[in-house]
Amino acid sequence: MKKIAIIGGGIIGSTAAFYLSQLSDCQLTVFDFPQGQATRASAGIIAPWLSKRRNKKWYQLAKDGAHFYQKLAVDLALPKTIFNHSGALFVRPEETLPDLLNLANERIKEAPDMGEIELLNGSATKKKLPLLKEMPSLYLSGGSQLDGSSYLDHVQSILKTKHIPFVQEYVTINKKADSWEVQSQGQTDTFDALLLAPGPHLKKLLAPLGYRVDIRPQKGQLLCFQTPFQPTSDWPVAMLEGEADVIPFSNGKILVGATHENDAAWDLTPTTEAYKQLTDGVARFLDSSVSLMDYPTTYQVGTRAYTSDFAPFFGPVYDDSSLVVASGLGSSGLTTGPYIGYLLANYFANQQAVFDCYQKSLTNYLSKRERPTDC
Ligand SMILES: Cc1cc2nc3c(=O)[nH]c(=O)nc-3n(C[C@H](O)[C@H](O)[C@H](O)COP(=O)(O)OP(=O)(O)OC[C@H]3O[C@@H](n4cnc5c(N)ncnc54)[C@H](O)[C@@H]3O)c2cc1C
Structure with a gap:
């Protein structure tokens, strides 16, 4: 059975965990250290349709994200x-x-x-x-x-009934030959694939692996x-x-x-x-x-x-399909986050990646450094 770790238990990570538990029989663990978490601090408005932003892909994502709430609510x-x-x-x-x-x-x-x-x-x-x-x-x-905040409590209580571990620890990651190590205080677990949904912490999480990430x-x-x-x-x-x-x-x-x-x-x-x-x-x-x-x-x-162009990015990293990332949701992440979580759960379950209509190539936001750094 495939072992997948989700790092970040905000709206993306929690929603992805729910759908992944429905769509696949993988062994799932969620790691979340909720410090400054945007989802619990958010205002809660879902009404993207009159936005004056000119980024058509972002608008498509926000529109479809708002529509997705019909399914999510059910x-x-x-x-x-x-x-x-x-x-x-x-x-x-x-x-x-x-x-x-x-x-x-x-x-x-x-x-x-x-x-x-x-x-x-x-x-x-x-x-x-x-x-x-x-x-x-x-x-x-x-x-x-x-x-x-109530949404996350609700999803986490569902995950609990499905016996999906929700570990409240800050973690780091490490690539092994064909697996991933996730390290928390005093413990190391091994996984086949990772979904990183840690909000702005993505930059720090990926820096030791040599990735440069456009996030502030x-x-x-x-x-x-x-x-x-x-x-x-x-x-x-x-x-x-x-x-x-x-x-x-x-x-x-x-x-x-x-x-x-x-x-x-x-x-x-x-x-x-x-x-x-x-x-x-x-x-x-x-x-x-x-x-x-x-x-x-x-x-x-x-x-x-x-991100520099205020647009989110998500999907498998170009040089490693076992590493999936999602970040940069900015001020509209409650609107887009559940849908992104659902799309990523589908990616893990069926290898479906229909993301191009919603974003520029991931390489606009994430690239490999010559030498890894600490942050
Ligand atoms: C004040 C405010 C108001 C907002 N209002 C709205 C609104 O009205 N409508 C709207 O659509 N959007 C709104 N947003 C935006 C929305 O809340 C965010 O875009 C969205 O919640 C981001 O979700 P996320 O899952 O990407 O990240 P987050 O919710 O930030 O979750 C990421 C989680 O990962 C954890 N994490 C990070 N690194 C690690 C690690 N190494 N190990 C373990 N855990 C880690 C973090 O601590 C955090 O708990 C608002 C945001 C704020 C701050």
């Missing part, structure tokens, strides 16, 4: 508290809404998951999401929210307000102008976020600057009777992985 029996078709509001200056509506009407031809498209006036927007002032918006009923860490902070508001379960997510979005969850939890900090490296400290930036950013959109800042507040802080 396969994993996701409850509404984890994955909710809440709809999404795009709150924008009134004069820009006709262009956004045109874009939505164009994109829905290829993406029926967008659902109903409605141009809302101020009072209709406020009726959908009472936290907001009366401001016009574009509403897509197909927008969704995912609670990343980006700090993201968001604020979590525990409010008494009820019922919040049918409130849509609101994508506002600027960096602060509002994401209401079913139990009165309201997220506001997130920052995109390129110079913070691996730092995970919550900062007063982020609090000010996010609360200032959202203030002009909130109804004057809503003072989120009066409620208990916590931070969620994580490290995203970014």
Whole structure:
């Protein structure tokens, strides 16, 4: 029986483990040391269709990733508290809404998951999401929210029932003649193949093997307000102008976020600057009777992985088909991550690799150095 190790138990690694356990009878182990993990820190918006990014392959991946949630929700029996078709509001200056509506009407031809498209006036927007002032918006009923942390708990509990080991250790890897060693504190295990889904840590993990990886860490902070508001379960997510979005969850939890900090490296400290930036950013959109800042507040802080062209990459490494990588998901990894995990599980199970329509060649992001280095 083939032995496969998945390194990284975020949204890619956990989803891949679930599908691999369904599609193949391999012997699977997941290693995860959840430090600064992006999935548990994330905001949870799944609504990629009105993105202005010009990278067509990325858009295809994001669109198909959003569509994949229909299958994922059924396969994993996701409850509404984890994955909710809440709809999404795009709150924008009134004069820009006709262009956004045109874009939505164009994109829905290829993406029926967008659902109903409605141009809302101020009072209709406020009726959908009472936290907001009366401001016009574009509403897509197909927008969704995912609670990343609860999603991982849910998948991990399924993996447990399938007796798949989930080892909470930071590991390093080492290539042997026709196998891989995975080393954690005091223990070495041997595997036939590896799936590396360690977010921005991919660079460090592969450096000793001589690979150069185009990845940088980006700090993201968001604020979590525990409010008494009820019922919040049918409130849509609101994508506002600027960096602060509002994401209401079913139990009165309201997220506001997130920052995109390129110079913070691996730092995970919550900062007063982020609090000010996010609360200032959202203030002009909130109804004057809503003072989120009066409620208990916590931070969620994580490290995203970014490539130079902001696009993710995934698949078998060109010179070694037993080594599969996935990283660089940036700000939209909740949208694309489960689908990438599914595609990679299919690769291991059936050697199917239909990845070209979603990304440039892997060699754009990963190449071999002449001499290995430590990081
Ligand atoms: C604040 C914030 C808000 C976000 N909001 C959204 C959003 O609204 N919508 C959206 O689509 N996306 C969002 N994202 C992006 C999304 O969360 C990420 O792109 C996605 O979760 C990345 O998943 P991943 O599995 O690649 O990595 P991660 O979730 O980071 O998981 C990688 C795991 O591997 C572990 N690991 C690394 N190296 C090792 C090692 N050597 N040994 C063992 N374990 C290791 C890490 O510690 C980590 O636990 C947000 C991200 C942040 C930070």
